[in-house]
């Protein structure tokens with residue numbers, strides 16, 4: 001039983017708790033006999049200094065000492081007491097201060113933990129977390145299990161192909177340019193190169209447009225050739241009708257002499273040649289003339305436009321094919337263009353294209369070209 005309850009009991013409920021009240025009164029009397037000092041609770045009330053000047057202030061050791069020290073102690077207590085009362089914080093401010101402390105502790109803990117993460121050995125981390133963080137990197141390194149994005153093929157209509165119908169349109173001097181011509185015994189022109197070229201070029205353009213390519217049918221001196229940009233440019237020609245005194249036959253495919261021997265021009269040239277040979281019963285000739293390797297078109301088109309010129313055959317010895325097999329000639333040229341367009345950079349050698357069921361051939365190049373995507 002504390003002394004505060006001792007004090008309160010006699011004041012309240014005197015009748016109801018008579019037994020305890022009597023006991024308390026007995027205890028109080030015994031305490032009064034034992035020592036004349038006042039109850040410590042009186043000091044707590046704050047006015048004990050005036051009521052009990054002479055006895056010791058609560059310290060048993062102060063008993064018998066001069067009354068000066070207890071008096072000063074009592075004064076001290078009285079002076080300090082109001083200050084303590086004033087400083088006691090309100091419950092609301094106590095709650096907010098407690099929450100603020102928790103907030104500061106949590107934030108600083110998170111910051112410190114984040115900083116310390118840089119020094120943590122990965123072996124101490126949860127293996128599942130480490131695996132999840134490293135999954136993408138490991139898959140990139142391995143390059144096997146990672147699902148690779150399927151390369152989106154360029155739509156055909158975004159592929160631009162230029163076909164020059166040799167000698168068609170206005171000539172260099174704005175006059176009619178038949179190209180090579182064949183005469184009869186009366187020196188009358190019975191066959192022009194321009195008509196052969198145009199018959200084949202028109203069919204090639206139709207073939208490519210049927211495959212949804214963007215195709216430009218170009219005249220020999222077409223103004224669009226200046227800085228012309230396309231995925232491929234093929235100039236279609238036929239060789240001379242001159243009687244050389246011997247059988248001169250065969251087809252020629254030539255690129256610009258100014259273009260490198262390892263670029264796309266070579267690949268386009270070989271695609272045309274190989275598929276031409278696969279469809280047309282003619283031998284390949286390499287008698288390239290200045291008109292082929294230094295053609296006016298090569299000086300006009302954009303440097304990044306691959307261009308070749310095809311001499312489909314000689315108009316004298318190969319007249320039968322050039323005049324009666326326009327569809328077959330166009331088919332061979334179309335296959336050669338497809339070989340280049342759909343297998344750019346593909347250097348798997350002389351083989352059927354695996355990307356397409358068409359019957360065009362992919363050439364084997366002496367210098368392998370870079371592989372893009374396939």
Ligand SMILES: [Zn+2]
Nearest residue numbers: 166179237238
């Ligand atoms: Zn020509």
